Amino acid sequence: MSLLVIGLSHHRAPIDVLERAALDETRRARLATLASQSDDVVESVVVSTCNRTEIYAEVGTFHGAVADLTDALVEATLVSRDQLREHLDLQYGEAAVAHVFNVAAGLDSMAVGESQILAQLREALALSQSEGHVGPTLNALVQRALRAGKRVHTDTDIDAVSRSLVSTGLDLAEQHVGPLSGAHVLVIGAGAMSGLAATTAARRGAGSLTVLNRTLARAEALAARLDASAVDTTRLTDALARADVVISCTGSAGLVVQLADVADAQVARGGGRQAYVDLALPHDVASEVAGLRGVLRVGLAELGQAVDGASTSPEVDRARAIVAEEVSRHSTERAASAAAPAVRAMREAAQQVMERELDRLHQRTPQMSDREREEVRLAMHRIVEKLLHGPTVRVKEMAVDGRIGEYEEAIRQLFDLHSDGGLR
Incomplete structure (x- = not known):
């Protein structure tokens, strides 16, 4: 597999x-x-x-x-x-x-x-x-x-x-509408990404904040954590007219903010500048909004270009080193697990041979003391362990390389094993 x-x-x-x-x-x-x-x-x-x-x-x-x-x-x-x-x-x-x-x-x-x-x-x-x-x-x-x-x-x-998409979007919005401290921010949606967007805007000192969602209770739950107001989607027109920055991430299958909605908001605002940060996939805000005077619309394509380049920092290099270490550890553990049946079959076969030879020795030398018999057992055990050490290491190496099947077949042939691991 x-x-x-x-x-x-x-x-x-x-x-x-x-x-x-x-x-x-x-x-x-x-x-x-x-x-x-x-x-x-x-x-x-x-x-x-x-x-x-x-x-x-x-x-x-x-x-x-x-x-x-x-x-x-x-x-x-x-x-x-x-x-x-x-x-x-x-x-x-x-x-x-x-x-x-x-x-x-x-x-x-x-x-x-x-x-x-x-x-x-x-x-x-x-x-x-x-x-x-x-x-x-x-x-x-x-x-x-x-x-x-x-x-x-x-x-x-x-x-x-690292620059999150939310932070990058707010940076671009500030360049268009001015400092966030003097802006009213509208977050559309109340899921995990919306929560991150609202929290980020609040931490960056947004002048005021509103959460809009189809289910008012969810909008209120998010707003309560951030000292924000909450409205449902029936208030979309008014909410857009008030907002300097709109962040939308609903996960809806269709458009949430139509071109006409933004055009009406611009009329109500007297043409005041607005920024729309669309984090949704599929997108929430009509792409044509970008053509309206005074309106900035940034979607995932623009945000992706804006955050490009963060992958070269020393902290990212450290992160990559940690991931490489964890991948290696996982591969080693998985290989050990894959090799376990082959190792077990090999050792069980060797144990069976050793027990048969000990029984034969005991029958031929009834005069041996229990202490002598134990010393013989320990000596034979040490011999078996030394003989199997190399093959055990090798089977784990082959498991890492994805060649464990070859080794299992070789063990069956060399030790004359049944498919269940026992001696023939």
């Missing part, structure tokens, strides 16, 4: 393709079901964020799994097969394992070093567990990757040097 990662990410796919690949809960569940139905997929996790839509799968065969999972992506997303093939990201084996660790550490994100991915990956694992798509192999991998990601944020200062 080997790990396969297949899907779309910001590295190869443009934002418009990522938008079509973005999954709501229904389509995410559909993709998870389709992935699990492949005969070549043993375990799977679907990860869908604003940076990526990917499947992490433990597979029996490479080509069969790639074909089946490509079909699943085409059916569950709105991306055509030709576009999917053009922009598809694919990693296999150890490269796929390293990818999962880099994702968990935020090193593969559009905003390098961001920490939100930890919660997103943890949620993806929990959903896959609840649906019965995860077994011991993927569970151990993702849990280890999550611990590695947490260690990156604990043992380095990457949080201090």
Whole structure:
């Protein structure tokens, strides 16, 4: 079995393709079901964020799994097969394992070093567990990757040097409307990303803050933590007219802020400058808004360009070193686990030979004392251990190289073992 990662990410796919690949809960569940139905997929996790839509799968065969999972992506997303093939990201084996660790550490994100991915990956694992798509192999991998990601944020200062998409968006907004301290900020949405956006705006000294959400209770719950006001979507027109900066990240399948909404807001404001920071995928704010006088609209494409370059800091280098160490440790542990049956069979065979020879010796030398018999047993045990030390080390090395099958067959032939590990 080997790990396969297949899907779309910001590295190869443009934002418009990522938008079509973005999954709501229904389509995410559909993709998870389709992935699990492949005969070549043993375990799977679907990860869908604003940076990526990917499947992490433990597979029996490479080509069969790639074909089946490509079909699943085409059916569950709105991306055509030709576009999917053009922009598809694919990693296999150890490269796929390293990818999962880099994702968990935020090193593969559009905003390098961001920490939100930890919660997103943890949620993806929990959903896959609840649906019965995860077994011991993927569970151990993702849990280890999550611990590695947490260690990156604990043992380095990457949080201090990485630029989140929210912070970058607010920087661009300030350049357009002026200092945030004199601005009214409207956050549309009340999910995890909206909470981060509202918290970041409050910490940066926003003059005032409003949270707007379809469910008023959720907007009120978020607003209560930040000394902000809360309104529901029926108040969108008034809320837009008041706002100098609008941050939207709802996860809605359609537009939340139409061109006409912003045009009306501009009339009500007398043409006063506004900045719209659209963190959603698919996007919440109509792209045509950028053509209105006095209005700035920045989406994920612009934000991605603005945060590009953060991957070269010394703290990111330290983070990469930690991830490399954790990947190596995981691979070693997995190899040891894979090698265990072969090592056990080899040692059990040797133990059986030793016990037979001891029994024969005892029958021929009834005059030996118990102490002498124990000394003989210990001597034979030491000989067996020394003879098996080299093969034991070698089997673990071959497990790391993915060649454990060759070694197991060689052991069966050399020791004349049954398939269950016992002597013939």
